Amino acid sequence: MAVPGNKTPAGAPEDVARTELFAVDAYLRSFDSTVLEVDREGGRVALARTAFYPQGGGQPYDLGELRWDGGSAQVTRVKREAGRIWHWLDTAEMPSEGTELFGEIDWDRRHLLMRTHTALHILSGVIWSEYRIPVSGGNMDPGKGRLDFPFDSISTDIGRRIERRINEEIERAREVVVDFVERSESDLDPALIRTSANLIPKEIDPLRVIDIVGLDKQADGGTHVASTADVGRVAVTGTESKGKGNKRVRLEVLPG
The missing domain is CATH 3.30.980.10 (Threonyl-trna Synthetase; Chain A, domain 2)
Known part of the structure; x- marks a missing residue:
């Protein structure tokens, strides 16, 4: 058990604590990650870990920004599909698989x-x-x-x-x-x-x-x-x- 943002709750599944950062620390505003998969046709990427909340349970998805060497993009939508959390980006210059990046959520929202x-x-x-x-x-x-x-x-x-x-x-x-x-x-x-x-x-x-x-x-x-x-x-x-x-x-x- 933990207060949101203080520490990882006891009993949190290891894969959740490692990849779904929003689930164990609601106050985390930024994070480092790696691109796992790119859907260029859909204009979206899946990340190794993320603090962006995907739409679900009545709560809207987070907005924010991803930045990488040579590029950046606004995150316009986040959704879980088939076990992966996808981030839609407002750019035609998508990062490649394996790209290291920095994510920052729109904290006020x-x-x-x-x-x-x-x-x-x-x-x-x-x-x-x-x-x-x-x-x-x-x-x-x-x-x-x-x-x-x-x-x-x-x-x-x-x-x-x-x-x-x-x-x-x-x-x-x-x-x-x-x-x-x-x-x-x-x-x-x-x-x-x-x-x-x-x-x-x-x-x-x-x-x-x-x-x-x-x-x-x-x-x-x-x-x-x-x-x-x-x-x-x-x-x-x-x-x-x-x-x-x-x-x-x-x-x-x-x-x-």
Whole structure:
């Protein structure tokens, strides 16, 4: 177990810790790597290791830059395909396989996504603690996001109460930790079961778990801040019905 950015979490698979740097250190802004494969037709490269987060779990991909001897390019998209993480580049002069390079993520955008993702976990934890209702879906952009819940009904009064409770949890400065949990253990954890970890394919073992200590615990592959205090203030910007038994809560992370 480790606070994001402090050290590699205990139990992290060796291949993940070595190649998927975002999974073990969300605060890593730059890194050295080597080009493993080039898809010139697709305008993309796969790297030996990367700190760029690939789109997944509702969290958008990172943006940034790759630089190498004689060239550089903006990273415009990142996606995992067939076990490899591909980086789309805005250049026709692609680096060759084996090229050593330096990568740097757009930190302002990433940090805002980390704050947003953590805020959504706080929202999930607040709804569970107040109403014992699990999250059923969600999505986010930098600075704003939404979660869906199987409420029978929802109102602006509930929205105001949720906003107050989220900001209370932020002020409590709860520690956010990353852990890797063996599947045999996670399948017995009520917190992980209620957040649908049991729906994740069995071949994913161990599970990467984000724990907002004392509030929320979920299997999750995304990036988060180290404390709820780092989220800053949050506003619930809307509550709406998306049909019977499906209600949506939208939030924004306020500037500052």
